[in-house]
Amino acid sequence: MKVRVLEILECWELAAGYGHRTVVLVEELKAHKGELICFLGPNGAGKSTLLKTVAGLLAPLGGAVYLKGERLEKVSLKERASALAVVLTDRCLPGLLTVFEAVALGRHPHTGLLGKLSRRDERVVWESLRLVGAEELASRFYGDLSDGEKQKVLIARALAQEPEIMILDEPTVHLDLQHRAGIMSLLLRLCREKGITVFLSLHEVDLALKGTAYVVLVHEGRVLGMGLPEELLTAEAVSRLYGSGVGEFDPVTGAVELRLPAEGPLVFVVAGGGKGAKVIRALAKRGYRLACGVLPENDVDVFVARGVGAELITVPAFAPVGKEALELARPYLKEAQAVVDTGFPLVPATEGNRTLLKWAADAGKPLFSLRSEGFPSGRRAAGLTALLQMLENLFASA
């Protein structure tokens, strides 16, 4: 469904912070009706501070937030409460309320002084519980719920407010994989179908890439960029945001490989066709230094090998493994204390990799193969567990 484009919330020269300390500065940010905007950045970058300021819970230290064209501080509390719903991370609600009562609190801006629920209010509360998949929790005490269940109830309470804007600080925290995906698709659906504008903060870069439409990268008090996650979240941008020590972010899969300390013996992994990824990961976790090749640049094994910090010998995508690449691989092969054939596809383009295995065998290198049939090379390992054991035995006896 198409939604009408309207700037519902704007920030101009906004300085957000505490006392005299500006934590984060935003020159300009415009949110349209039905948009989902995600603040992404490392711990302490200022995401929560920014969300609280946008929500009007913190007064700006400079500049202003405008709600539908009016300065937020001039908008009455009642109007703010019906336009904006906020879900913060502290999850504090009286524990002795039932879930239904807790979600019904969200109807306050709409009910009279006594807070009596009309039939419609009750319907909205049930619908909100249904949307987050928490209907069956309705009669339980809020205080008895797990953190993930509490999170869902708080989102339901915000929905019950029927707000135009929802502001959520780390809504996926404490949620398992299924509910994380569920919350992200729910929020996107609310944007699309109900025209609600959502501001949220996230820690998961993959979720920002896969589940949000617009990201604002917050780093050391500044906005590094804002726009489509598909365009902004490059490996360079992510390492600028979080530091390069964490490992490389792969914008294709949205995954971050962990860069772990590697001080063990050098193992040459002959990979390709995605056969190397899990071998490379398993070896990296055990501290082996790794060299991998020869791989076409677009092979999934490249992303993993580069991510874990392995030495890499590559050829351009779709190019065969030629002489030049073999010469680049040779010194690593020479230095390697073991060589692994991952079972890469035996096609004409990988002929060169068979040469590598032959060189290794001729040089008397310990050679292990995960290949179940076909090209014979070295000792056969029945699977990854067996391979790891064989390598461990080899180096234990060395």
Ligand SMILES: Nc1ncnc2c1ncn2[C@@H]1O[C@H](COP(=O)(O)OP(=O)(O)OP(=O)(O)O)[C@@H](O)[C@H]1O
């Ligand atoms: N109530 C407060 N008073 C003073 N400083 C605060 C307060 N709350 C947060 N800060 C500081 O403001 C900075 C930004 O904190 P903020 O919570 O906004 O970061 P964040 O990006 O949300 O971090 P995280 O991802 O760890 O939740 C930090 O240096 C923090 O110590």
